[in-house]
Amino acid sequence: MRCSQCLSENIKVLESRAHQDGRAIRRRRKCQDCDHRFTTYEREEEVQIRVEKKDGRFEDFSRDKILRSLQIACQKRPIKPAQLDRIVVRVERFIQDSADRSITSRRIGDLLMENLQGLDHVAYVRFASVYKDFADPDEFINELKNLKTTPARL
Numbered sequence: 001m002r003c004s005q006c007l008s009e010n011i012k013v014l015e016s017r018a019h020q021d022g023r024a025i026r027r028r029r030k031c032q033d034c035d036h037r038f039t040t041y042e043r044e045e046e047v048q049i050r051v052e053k054k055d056g057r058f059e060d061f062s063r064d065k066i067l068r069s070l071q072i073a074c075q076k077r078p079i080k081p082a083q084l085d086r087i088v089v090r091v092e093r094f095i096q097d098s099a100d101r102s103i104t105s106r107r108i109g110d111l112l113m114e115n116l117q118g119l120d121h122v123a124y125v126r127f128a129s130v131y132k133d134f135a136d137p138d139e140f141i142n143e144l145k146n147l148k149t150t151p152a153r154l
């Protein structure tokens with residue numbers, strides 16, 4: 001690493017800190033020759049995940065898209081934005097850590113539902129009713145029965 005000002009290689013690290021939920025390290029550095037200070041980031045290589053949709057087409061995995069779907073399901077529920085961010089981070093990390101480079105939209109929906117189930121039942125049912133596209137009412141009722149056996153953690 002060279003200083004961008006004087007091109008010296010005599011660089012000192014002043015401070016290292018975890019960044020972005022531990023997936024990156026932020027370092028404050030200082031050039032020993034000219035005192036120029038700058039910041040660098042070191043991060044895990046992220047793999048672009050492809051999502052297979054119901055109609056068989058593929059699209060790039062989008063963090064924003066799953067966050068938006070959660071926000072819609074959680075409208076007017078007592079859920080903090082940070083709680084939704086945590087779900088997104090957890091789900092994305094899970095997908096990144098799995099060996100496959102692609103995942104079905106159905107599987108993503110299941111992962112999000114698993115996380116919502118422990119957070120808020122109303123949001124969970126809203127999300128499930130849209131994501132699973134219930135074909136018949138029995139399926140929906142089964143989903144509700146499953147809820148009763150799992151206590152909410154609020």
Ligand SMILES: [Zn+2]
Binds near residue numbers: 003006008034035
């Ligand atoms: Zn310098």
